[in-house]
Amino acid sequence: MRTKRLCSIPLFGLLAACSQMPDSQSSRDFSPAPSEAEMKRVSPAFAHYTDDMVIGDLWHRAGLSPRDRSIVTLSALITQQQVAELPYHFNLALDNGVTPNELSEIITHLAFYTGWGNATAAVAILGDVFGERGIDNSSSPATPAQRLPLDEEAEAKRQQLVAERFGDVAPGVVEYTTDALFLDLWLRPGLAARDRSLVTVSALVAAGQPEQVTFHLNRAMDNGLSKVEASETLTQLAFYAGWPKVFSAMPVFKSVFESRGLIAG
Amino acid sequence: MRTKRLCSIPLFGLLAACSQMPDSQSSRDFSPAPSEAEMKRVSPAFAHYTDDMVIGDLWHRAGLSPRDRSIVTLSALITQQQVAELPYHFNLALDNGVTPNELSEIITHLAFYTGWGNATAAVAILGDVFGERGIDNSSSPATPAQRLPLDEEAEAKRQQLVAERFGDVAPGVVEYTTDALFLDLWLRPGLAARDRSLVTVSALVAAGQPEQVTFHLNRAMDNGLSKVEASETLTQLAFYAGWPKVFSAMPVFKSVFESRGLIAG
Amino acid sequence: MRTKRLCSIPLFGLLAACSQMPDSQSSRDFSPAPSEAEMKRVSPAFAHYTDDMVIGDLWHRAGLSPRDRSIVTLSALITQQQVAELPYHFNLALDNGVTPNELSEIITHLAFYTGWGNATAAVAILGDVFGERGIDNSSSPATPAQRLPLDEEAEAKRQQLVAERFGDVAPGVVEYTTDALFLDLWLRPGLAARDRSLVTVSALVAAGQPEQVTFHLNRAMDNGLSKVEASETLTQLAFYAGWPKVFSAMPVFKSVFESRGLIAG
Numbered sequence: 146m147r148t149k150r151l152c153s154i155p156l157f158g159l160l161a162a163c164s165q166m167p168d169s170q171s172s173r174d175f176s177p178a179p180s181e182a183e184m185k186r187v188s189p190a191f192a193h194y195t196d197d198m199v200i201g202d203l204w205h206r207a208g209l210s211p212r213d214r215s216i217v218t219l220s221a222l223i224t225q226q227q228v229a230e231l232p233y234h235f236n237l238a239l240d241n242g243v244t245p246n247e248l249s250e251i252i253t254h255l256a257f258y259t260g261w262g263n264a265t266a267a268v269a270i271l272g273d274v275f276g277e278r279g280i281d282n283s284s285s286p287a288t289p290a291q292r293l294p295l296d297e298e299a300e301a302k303r304q305q306l307v308a309e310r311f312g313d314v315a316p317g318v319v320e321y322t323t324d325a326l327f328l329d330l331w332l333r334p335g336l337a338a339r340d341r342s343l344v345t346v347s348a349l350v351a352a353g354q355p356e357q358v359t360f361h362l363n364r365a366m367d368n369g370l371s372k373v374e375a376s377e378t379l380t381q382l383a384f385y386a387g388w389p390k391v392f393s394a395m396p397v398f399k400s401v402f403e404s405r406g407l408i409a410g
Numbered sequence: 411m412r413t414k415r416l417c418s419i420p421l422f423g424l425l426a427a428c429s430q431m432p433d434s435q436s437s438r439d440f441s442p443a444p445s446e447a448e449m450k451r452v453s454p455a456f457a458h459y460t461d462d463m464v465i466g467d468l469w470h471r472a473g474l475s476p477r478d479r480s481i482v483t484l485s486a487l488i489t490q491q492q493v494a495e496l497p498y499h500f501n502l503a504l505d506n507g508v509t510p511n512e513l514s515e516i517i518t519h520l521a522f523y524t525g526w527g528n529a530t531a532a533v534a535i536l537g538d539v540f541g542e543r544g545i546d547n548s549s550s551p552a553t554p555a556q557r558l559p560l561d562e563e564a565e566a567k568r569q570q571l572v573a574e575r576f577g578d579v580a581p582g583v584v585e586y587t588t589d590a591l592f593l594d595l596w597l598r599p600g601l602a603a604r605d606r607s608l609v610t611v612s613a614l615v616a617a618g619q620p621e622q623v624t625f626h627l628n629r630a631m632d633n634g635l636s637k638v639e640a641s642e643t644l645t646q647l648a649f650y651a652g653w654p655k656v657f658s659a660m661p662v663f664k665s666v667f668e669s670r671g672l673i674a675g
Numbered sequence: 676m677r678t679k680r681l682c683s684i685p686l687f688g689l690l691a692a693c694s695q696m697p698d699s700q701s702s703r704d705f706s707p708a709p710s711e712a713e714m715k716r717v718s719p720a721f722a723h724y725t726d727d728m729v730i731g732d733l734w735h736r737a738g739l740s741p742r743d744r745s746i747v748t749l750s751a752l753i754t755q756q757q758v759a760e761l762p763y764h765f766n767l768a769l770d771n772g773v774t775p776n777e778l779s780e781i782i783t784h785l786a787f788y789t790g791w792g793n794a795t796a797a798v799a800i801l802g803d804v805f806g807e808r809g810i811d812n813s814s815s816p817a818t819p820a821q822r823l824p825l826d827e828e829a830e831a832k833r834q835q836l837v838a839e840r841f842g843d844v845a846p847g848v849v850e851y852t853t854d855a856l857f858l859d860l861w862l863r864p865g866l867a868a869r870d871r872s873l874v875t876v877s878a879l880v881a882a883g884q885p886e887q888v889t890f891h892l893n894r895a896m897d898n899g900l901s902k903v904e905a906s907e908t909l910t911q912l913a914f915y916a917g918w919p920k921v922f923s924a925m926p927v928f929k930s931v932f933e934s935r936g937l938i939a940g
Contacts, residue, residue, distance in 0.1 A: 534709040
């Protein structure tokens with residue numbers, strides 16, 4: 146069904162729609178995605194790969210749902226501050242079943258994992274998309290009444306490890322890591338833990354920081370991400386974060402897969 | 411006093427003011443920060459953390475002055491080309507006591523340490539902020555009449571080390587490193603050496619390049635940065651460069667602190 | 676001749692021209708480069724280094740042609756999503772002899788090597804530049820009739836190596852690496868293999884990912900890049916990607932030069 150919906154988008158249609166948006170409807174302007182006509186006038190090569198390989202092939206691959214591909218793609222774009230494609234991909238994510246409040250939580254999560262400025266820019270652009278679609282997310286809870294259950298044993302171990310290593314290096318970081326991230330952000334019910342992990346892993350790969358993928362990919366798989374989904378996340382990121390970052394991340398994915406007995410060591 | 415001034419800003423007030431700027435006053439448009447109302451409509455979660463945790467808590471922490479937090483934050487934003495928050499933070503930096511010419515020198519320093527294009531974009535945005543505040547920095551010296559004193563022994567050692575390692579790899583880089591950076595940029599009196607070091611260390615962490623933090627953090631501490639200031643720089647960067655980059659930098663900070671006898675090895 | 680042409684540009688002239696473009700002629704707005712007057716009002720220091728050191732000196736150095744410097748610079752700017760200087764540098768590249776279709780191929784190449792969103796933004800900006808210069812690239816082939824010859828032995832070895840290491844980690848990545856990159860993109864005749872290598876190496880350095888420079892710098896030199904050109908690529912990147920990224924890349928360049936017997940080990 147989802148794949149069908151994606152198929153039914155006229156090629157470049159949404160892209161063209163988005164690129165007209167800033168001119169006609171929005172008071173917020175930034176370098177937007179080019180229209181179909183402009184793309185073909187400037188770079189028939191890029192239009193061809195965008196059309197046939199990315200929209201026409203990558204997004205229809207098995208192994209990772211269109212919804213998850215949207216989460217991975219948005220995480221990569223926001224991490225890299227690539228705002229031109231954000232209007233298109235916020236719209237596509239909503240069409241693929243990501244809810245408005247999940248988008249809000251994804252951006253909030255990425256504020257902590259990729260820097261506040263990326264999230265600020267993304268909120269402004271998402272505001273335009275919400276405006277056009279008549280979406281108001283203001284009733285979603287700033288602070289949730291209930292939080293997701295905490296794995297207290299794992300968290301105690303994590304706290305001890307971090308405190309031992311860095312407690313006298315940066316006590317402020319250690320405190321916020323516990324209070325803001327692991328006892329607060331990660332327990333917000335607006336985004337499933339498995340999806341937060343998918344966002345985090347995608348952001349780490351897109352930022353070129355594979356060293357912390359080990360912890361977060363294990364956490365993602367503990368939270369339900371399958372091996373084939375993790376693998377297809379890399380395929381999606383090859384296009385949206387670039388080949389080199391994926392090649393730097395693959396050895397880490399490999400050793401996580403090996404340590405979990407999913408591939409031969 | 412500084413903290414008071416920060417407190418007196420109505421929450422989101424400056425942010426809202428900035429976000430209207432491009433519409434009404436400036437001919438230079440880019441994706442700006444969202445207004446308070448928009449932020450709450452799109453992501454109550456992000457508005458909550460921005461309000462209560464970042465503006466309401468982080469900026470008031472002891473250990474690093476608001477002026478230094480502004481320097482760290484601007485360095486992170488410019489390094490990561492996160493332009494949406496720049497108008498707000500240029501204004502906040504001026505309110506926190508960073509002088510107009512120090513802003514000019516910070517941008518110039520970051521041109522060399524993070525790439526020319528980041529500085530070009532920042533100068534354009536700072537020009538708008540200066541325009542609104544009636545600031546003209548044109549009388550500051552392009553080339554200073556007097557330079558800061560040089561530690562000739564340390565510089566001779568640095569030159570020898572770099573020439574031995576890279577003299578036959580990239581002689582152009584080696585020459586400019588000496589002539590443009592260490593005998594010129596670093597000796598400009600418009601920004602104290604300690605502040606240049608703070609800018610450099612922040613940029614290295616924000617760029618995800620901890621490998622050169624050892625040299626520059628030692629230099630920063632030789633230039634007067636205290637251990638608690640260095641530590642709080644990491645706390646500030648956790649929010650503005652993202653947690654993963656800070657976790658990649660903490661082992662390097664730790665080994666520098668250890669080598670200087672500031673924490674147990 | 677090329678150097679002469681560059682010399683004849685009034686200092687800041689093109690820069691000033693570009694900065695007026697979005698106001699008067701284009702419906703696509705983003706934070707553009709500041710005008711000469713604004714740069715001098717905001718940061719005489721930055722204007723001085725831009726004028727005397729970058730435009731007045733770096734671009735005239737021997738060892739790397741202005742055309743190649745344009746390719747390196749554009750690769751660094753697009754990789755880092757530094758859009759403010761792109762209009763200026765697309766124009767300069769055309770003046771320096773890079774053809775319109777080579778620009779199209781460079782952007783397409785960088786889509787794969789630095790992420791789709793960077794290329795989308797660049798195509799939009801290049802569209803404006805083409806529009807002003809009356810350039811229409813729409814007749815260039817989306818899919819070329821003929822491809823460059825393939826070194827089948829080297830490619831078979833590469834395929835085997837990658838399949839052995841990552842075939843069970845991310846089969847999708849492995850497939851696209853072969854089908855999209857090495858049997859397709861790299862064989863497009865619109866950009867010489869040596870130039871693709873120059874783009875790739877520049878992108879890897881600018882992205883802070885020196886680990887894959889070994890493969891691609893060797894490939895670049897196999898494709899005709901000389902040692903002095905590789906060395907001057909680093910000098911150019913020091914300014915456009917920042918000093919730290921170049922210092923992280925120099926040890927890799929050094930070991931490649933050593934392994935090829937170009938410098939003593």
